[in-house]
Amino acid sequence: MARYHYGYQSDYDAFSRRRFYPVESRTGGRFWAMTVYVLYVLAFFTAITAPIGVVLAYMHRYRHGPLMRETFDWQIKIFWVGVLVTIAVAVAHTFVAGIAAITFGAGSVLLVVPWAMVAAWWVWTIWAIIRGVAAVS
Numbered sequence: 340m341a342r343y344h345y346g347y348q349s350d351y352d353a354f355s356r357r358r359f360y361p362v363e364s365r366t367g368g369r370f371w372a373m374t375v376y377v378l379y380v381l382a383f384f385t386a387i388t389a390p391i392g393v394v395l396a397y398m399h400r401y402r403h404g405p406l407m408r409e410t411f412d413w414q415i416k417i418f419w420v421g422v423l424v425t426i427a428v429a430v431a432h433t434f435v436a437g438i439a440a441i442t443f444g445a446g447s448v449l450l451v452v453p454w455a456m457v458a459a460w461w462v463w464t465i466w467a468i469i470r471g472v473a474a475v476s
């Protein structure tokens with residue numbers, strides 16, 4: 340059920356808390372969505388911008404209506420997938436380094452596995468950012 344009151348749309352159902360957000364405008368939250376994507380691209384060079392981007396996505400998720408909420412949810416998903424992949428790569432790299440130490444260096448060939456995981460994550464992240472930017476513009 341949606342009601343319009345003083346320029347704000349209220350959306351309430353039994354399974355979520357009551358939310359107030361501005362009625363969709365032409366630009367909505369596009370500026371903030373594009374800002375988060377720029378911060379994610381910069382995170383390839385400096386990792387500090389990704390947490391800033393996800394904080395902005397969390398801050399603006401309920402402020403710009405249901406259409407932009409999907410975009411901010413996608414950005415949050417990109418961040419958390421990156422965190423999980425980073426943890427998985429760290430565990431795999433530690434495991435492979437242990438095998439390399441036990442086998443006196445012969446196991447270093449397995450370092451290709453964490454490197455491939457990082458490469459796959461880069462490709463997926465670039466694809467996800469391009470997909471998100473295309474959806475916003």
